Amino acid sequence: MVSSTGPDRRARLQRAHLYFVADRAGLDHALDGALRGGADLVQLRDKTAGDAEIVAAAKLAKARCAAHGALFILNDRPDLALAVGADGVHVGQDDMPVAEARAILGDDAIVGLSTHSIAQADAGALSGADYIAVGPVHATPTKEGRPAIGLDPIRHAAARVDGVPWFAIGGIDTATVRDVAAAGARRAVIVRAIAHAEDPEAVTRALRAALTAGAVEAGRGAA
Numbered sequence: 001m002v003s004s005t006g007p008d009r010r011a012r013l014q015r016a017h018l019y020f021v022a023d024r025a026g027l028d029h030a031l032d033g034a035l036r037g038g039a040d041l042v043q044l045r046d047k048t049a050g051d052a053e054i055v056a057a058a059k060l061a062k063a064r065c066a067a068h069g070a071l072f073i074l075n076d077r078p079d080l081a082l083a084v085g086a087d088g089v090h091v092g093q094d095d096m097p098v099a100e101a102r103a104i105l106g107d108d109a110i111v112g113l114s115t116h117s118i119a120q121a122d123a124g125a126l127s128g129a130d131y132i133a134v135g136p137v138h139a140t141p142t143k144e145g146r147p148a149i150g151l152d153p154i155r156h157a158a159a160r161v162d163g164v165p166w167f168a169i170g171g172i173d174t175a176t177v178r179d180v181a182a183a184g185a186r187r188a189v190i191v192r193a194i195a196h197a198e199d200p201e202a203v204t205r206a207l208r209a210a211l212t213a214g215a216v217e218a219g220r221g222a223a
Helices: 005-015 024-037 052-066 078-084 100-105 116-127 153-159 175-182 198-220
Strands: 018-022 041-044 073-076 090-092 110-115 131-134 164-167 188-190
Touching: 005 073, 005 110, 018 198, 024 041, 024 052, 024 198, 041 052, 052 073, 052 078, 073 078, 073 110, 078 090, 078 100, 100 110, 100 164, 110 116, 116 131, 116 153, 131 153, 153 188, 164 188, 175 198, 188 198
Parallel strands: 018 041, 018 188, 041 073, 073 090, 090 110, 110 131, 131 164
Antiparallel strands: none
């Protein structure tokens, strides 16, 4: 069963800046620090785990996210997301279509979609997804086989994608986040920079600050 309403979840999504994605090991190491540092969304993405392992890890992560007011998303498996009461599911271009995932989870759930080009970002914004991820900006082992697409799709999304929250993704860390923010991103998915950090809380705070600073500067420029 869902633990909050669709409008509440989508309002929290609109306010989000920092999205932490990790496997079970990454969550074990960094989840509490990331939540203290201000992660707005957390996704469990573990391609090597069995269903029982995913469910066990998801239940623990969901409870910790709820305690901090963060949304919890499960990668790729709407059936398991439904079983654990996750706030939503994230699907890729080669996974289950957005409409099918939503039919399984219900209208209150969040459904996110990966995009890997300007054309896919445009299509994703019209797909019915609640948010899209645009990338990988930089090459990353978490997106094996996906070439880096650079900052042009980020600039395009900033100028053209309207009405659907979007997140830059792919090799973003404290050294690269300002370039992503300068290209127009106000939200970003962070994986290894937090999951492998010695101090996940400090890194999360720094990354979130860079993204929110970009949003403030954009607001001043529009005034």
